[in-house]
Amino acid sequence: MGLQERVEAMKQQEARRAKPLRQLLMGVDVEKIKETVRQTLKDLPIPESDCPICKGAEWVIPMVNGKPDYAHPRRCKCMREKDFQKRQEMYLRMCELPPATENMTFENYKVFPGLEEACEAARAIAYGNLKWLTLLSEVDRGKTHLAIAICREWLRQGKSAKYAFVPLLLDELRAGFDGKGGNSYQSRFEFFCNVNLLVLDDLGVERASDWAMEKLETIVDYRYIHKLPLVVTTNIALDNYSERIASRLKRSEDSKVVVIKATEYRLRRKQNGTNGNAS
Ligand SMILES: [Zn+2]
Numbered sequence: 564m565g566l567q568e569r570v571e572a573m574k575q576q577e578a579r580r581a582k583p584l585r586q587l588l589m590g591v592d593v594e595k596i597k598e599t600v601r602q603t604l605k606d607l608p609i610p611e612s613d614c615p616i617c618k619g620a621e622w623v624i625p626m627v628n629g630k631p632d633y634a635h636p637r638r639c640k641c642m643r644e645k646d647f648q649k650r651q652e653m654y655l656r657m658c659e660l661p662p663a664t665e666n667m668t669f670e671n672y673k674v675f676p677g678l679e680e681a682c683e684a685a686r687a688i689a690y691g692n693l694k695w696l697t698l699l700s701e702v703d704r705g706k707t708h709l710a711i712a713i714c715r716e717w718l719r720q721g722k723s724a725k726y727a728f729v730p731l732l733l734d735e736l737r738a739g740f741d742g743k744g745g746n747s748y749q750s751r752f753e754f755f756c757n758v759n760l761l762v763l764d765d766l767g768v769e770r771a772s773d774w775a776m777e778k779l780e781t782i783v784d785y786r787y788i789h790k791l792p793l794v795v796t797t798n799i800a801l802d803n804y805s806e807r808i809a810s811r812l813k814r815s816e817d818s819k820v821v822v823i824k825a826t827e828y829r830l831r832r833k834q835n836g837t838n839g840n841a842s
Contacts (some may be wrong), residue, residue, distance in 0.1 A: 647721055655725045658714055658753075661728070667711040677825030678705060682790040684819050685709040688760075688794060689716035695818030700703070704823045706796035710762045713794055717760045724760040731765065736775040752778070758787040762794040766804075780807050787811045818822045 612619030619638035624631045628815040638646060669689070674682045681700075687693040689712070696713075698706045710726070739748050755761060761782070784807065786793050793815075801809045801820065813820060 571754045654718050658724050658726050659727050664711050666717055667708045667836050669712045680823050681821045681823045684821050695815040697724050697812045697820040699797055700823030701798050704825050710764050710794055710796050722759045726757040726762045729763050733775040736778045755782050760792045764793050764796050766797045783811055
């Protein structure tokens with residue numbers, strides 16, 4: 564086939580391909596379609612925004628060496644507060660605080676005699692002035708209230724925090740974190756390792772030899788090595804723990820162990836006629 568013939572064959576092929584489109588457009592009023600599109604666009608709601616920077620687009624294109632860098636759009640300043648609130652809400656869900664503990668804040672914590680040091684240390688870790696805190700006391704001395712108050716303060720500051728009631732956490736570890744919102748074991752385990760603040764409420768020794776307890780020790784180890792904040796509440800003297808956990812809690816850099824010697828809340832309530840702290 565000569566060149567001329569080949570060009571002719573290609574033209575015919577092109578014509579065959581274009582035919583269906585021509586048939587499709589036959590009888591269609593293109594001007595009418597254009598007008599409909601114009602009207603639709605006109606009626607679309609324009610996002611309400613007073614922002615002079617992004618004019619409601621929520622993103623801005625930074626200039627690099629005098630040229631717009633379309634590959635790296637940045638969130639506009641006007642979205643910072645909204646984004647911050649969204650992040651806070653997400654972190655609150657991830658923290659999984661126990662229900663009906665909204666009142667467990669520092670504002671609602673009554674500093675009775677014997678609780679001064681614990682409260683001061685809890686505030687220190689809540690405001691980033693301490694890395695590790697162990698609150699040790701017998702039951703019903705208000706440790707959980709302080710532990711939750713610390714979490715709430717971190718969340719208020721827009722930082723992630725995870726509250727874990729240890730007996731439940733051990734069950735969860737043993738079960739392989741299944742049934743928890745479809746999260747894989749690995750991702751949930753990594754969350755416990757890496758979350759900004761981890762609170763282990765009611766750490767005991769009853770299942771110290773357990774595989775789940777070993778996993779918990781790994782989390783504590785990881786946080787120790789990476790200098791990540793940890794709060795532990797317990798009613799058992801640290802010497803009863805495995806050497807691995809006890810040494811971490813006692814010797815971690817920037818850590819504090821507070822032994823609470825306050826009266827039991829139930830008794831205090833009877834003596835003072837007050838409500839004491841929530842737990
Ligand atoms: Zn803006």
